[in-house]
Amino acid sequence: MNFEGQLKELLSKVNDLTGELKECRKEIDLLKGEIEWLKRKPLSTSSAMQPRAVISTTPTFENFVGLKVIHFVGIIVLIIGLTIGVKYAIDINLISPVLRILIAYLTGCGLLLTSRRLRKNYELFSMVLFSGAMASIYFTTYAAFAYYGMLSRPITFGMMLLFTIFTVFNSLKYNRQEIAILGLVGAFGIPFFVRGNTDNLWALFTYIFVINTGILFLSFKRYWLSLTYLSFFTTWIILFASLNLYPGGNYFNAQLSFGLVFFFLFMTSSLGFKIYKGDEITNSDTFIVVANTLALYLFIVILFLISDVGFIKGVTLLFAFLYFAFGVIAARYLQRHKHLHSALFSISLLAFVVFFLIQYSGLTITIIWGLLAIAYFISGMWFKLQVFRIGAIVLFASTLIKLVIVDSMDFSPIEKIIAYIFTGTVLLIVSFLYQKFKKRIFNDAENEPNGSN
Numbered sequence: 531m532n533f534e535g536q537l538k539e540l541l542s543k544v545n546d547l548t549g550e551l552k553e554c555r556k557e558i559d560l561l562k563g564e565i566e567w568l569k570r571k572p573l574s575t576s577s578a579m580q581p582r583a584v585i586s587t588t589p590t591f592e593n594f595v596g597l598k599v600i601h602f603v604g605i606i607v608l609i610i611g612l613t614i615g616v617k618y619a620i621d622i623n624l625i626s627p628v629l630r631i632l633i634a635y636l637t638g639c640g641l642l643l644t645s646r647r648l649r650k651n652y653e654l655f656s657m658v659l660f661s662g663a664m665a666s667i668y669f670t671t672y673a674a675f676a677y678y679g680m681l682s683r684p685i686t687f688g689m690m691l692l693f694t695i696f697t698v699f700n701s702l703k704y705n706r707q708e709i710a711i712l713g714l715v716g717a718f719g720i721p722f723f724v725r726g727n728t729d730n731l732w733a734l735f736t737y738i739f740v741i742n743t744g745i746l747f748l749s750f751k752r753y754w755l756s757l758t759y760l761s762f763f764t765t766w767i768i769l770f771a772s773l774n775l776y777p778g779g780n781y782f783n784a785q786l787s788f789g790l791v792f793f794f795l796f797m798t799s800s801l802g803f804k805i806y807k808g809d810e811i812t813n814s815d816t817f818i819v820v821a822n823t824l825a826l827y828l829f830i831v832i833l834f835l836i837s838d839v840g841f842i843k844g845v846t847l848l849f850a851f852l853y854f855a856f857g858v859i860a861a862r863y864l865q866r867h868k869h870l871h872s873a874l875f876s877i878s879l880l881a882f883v884v885f886f887l888i889q890y891s892g893l894t895i896t897i898i899w900g901l902l903a904i905a906y907f908i909s910g911m912w913f914k915l916q917v918f919r920i921g922a923i924v925l926f927a928s929t930l931i932k933l934v935i936v937d938s939m940d941f942s943p944i945e946k947i948i949a950y951i952f953t954g955t956v957l958l959i960v961s962f963l964y965q966k967f968k969k970r971i972f973n974d975a976e977n978e979p980n981g982s983n
Contacts, residue, residue, distance in 0.1 A: 627678045631670055638666035657704050661711075664697045668741075676733045687736060694744035707754040710745065718764045731772060731781045735788040738765060742795050749799035750806055755814055758799055762818060765792050766825045773832055782837050786830070793826040801870075811867040820873050823853070827881075843888050850881035861915070872917040879906060879921045883928070893945045896937060899929040900956045907960055911967055919971070926960070929953060 625633070641663035649656040671693070675686040701710040718738065745761045748754065769789055772781070800818035804811045827849055834842055857874035864870060879902075886898045903925035910918025933949055941949060964971065 631674045634670040638663045690740040698744045746799045796822045811870045816869040816873045846885040854878035875917045896949045
């Protein structure tokens with residue numbers, strides 16, 4: 531971490547602790563007042579302990595709802611109400627498009643100014659108003675471009691970029707991820723409350739790209755996992771929904787391009803902070819990597835199928851080789867992050883299995899899976915990679931299950947003989963290797979914390 535970044539983070543922590551210290555001082559003053567009051571009252575007075583209930587700091591349901599829930603629900607309901615109101619005005623042509631946009635901007639600016647005035651004394655409430663204001667302004671700008679054509683694409687993109695920078699800056703200034711969640715991720719849903727007469731998918735994806743760019747920047751400043759999860763799942767849901775709403779390949783280039791762009795954004799946001807800070811890559815980070823990969827693969831496969839585009843086999847094989855290479859790189863340069871390179875190798879193995887399942891059929895699959903499994907096992911033993919050995923065992927089990935449940939009903943007698951003899955021989959070879967090299971395998975697994983060498 532550079533000096534300036536470390537200094538800002540320390541100053542932020544100091545400000546947080548200063549706020550907590552002020553609250554503690556208030557509590558101490560209240561307790562001192564209670565003690566003085568008790569000293570002046572007779573000990574036998576039955577009401578002597580009543581003031582304590584007044585200042586009790588024990589969290590209650592009412593405290594939780596009144597101080598933590600109501601304002602969030604309120605701002606969400608308010609934004610939805612405003613959005614529905616605009617939709618109603620659109621449906622009945624109550625006001626002109628220019629007036630609709632103007633009123634929406636004024637509402638957002640009003641919320642923004644109110645949040646600024648209340649920030650000093652009501653920071654949490656101010657934060658919620660600010661988030662609602664930015665969500666409203668995002669929607670208004672998007673509507674002005676996508677629904678009414680009042681703004682050109684460069685101007686809209688520039689305005690969105692400025693709004694995103696402003697929102698990111700304030701979320702860091704408040705040091706609250708709620709601002710990012712309500713102001714950025716909350717803005718995802720706005721275009722779907724009021725749908726215009728346009729099918730401008732490029733505009734929608736560009737809008738989401740700008741929001742995710744802000745979230746990517748935040749991911750390098752704060753490790754806000756909830757923000758990453760929300761933006762990740764929301765974006766991919768929108769992408770998959772676009773396949774259903776715009777089928778037939780009419781927006782093939784837009785869907786494929788932004789699918790890849792969002793994939794790389796989420797890969798960077800999930801791993802960038804940890805690599806940049808030199809921190810441990812956790813299971814949560816690895817989950818995003820795996821889920822992001824599976825989402826991209828399924829998205830491409832579905833897109834190619836509905837667009838009558840081939841290359842699904844080629845895409846699968848490309849995933850297999852790329853993730854094998856990524857796994858090698860991670861094992862070499864990120865050795866202590868064992869969850870990461872184990873996940874990358876597992877994805878590669880799965881992709882190889884799927885490719886052969888698509889490419890071949892019958893006895894050929896059984897033989898290839900068996901050969902692939904023994905190749906992975908030997909590689910895992912030679913290079914001391916436990917994930918390879920475990921992957922080989924899983925593939926052996928899958929091959930055996932396929933042989934017993936599926937192949938036994940479809941194979942001819944000759945094919946059954948070959949399949950069972952081949953599979954049994956391979957399993958015995960692996961068993962022999964386990965017995966012969968058990969010290970090398972199990973000692974390495976015990977002594978090496980990262981499972982690789």
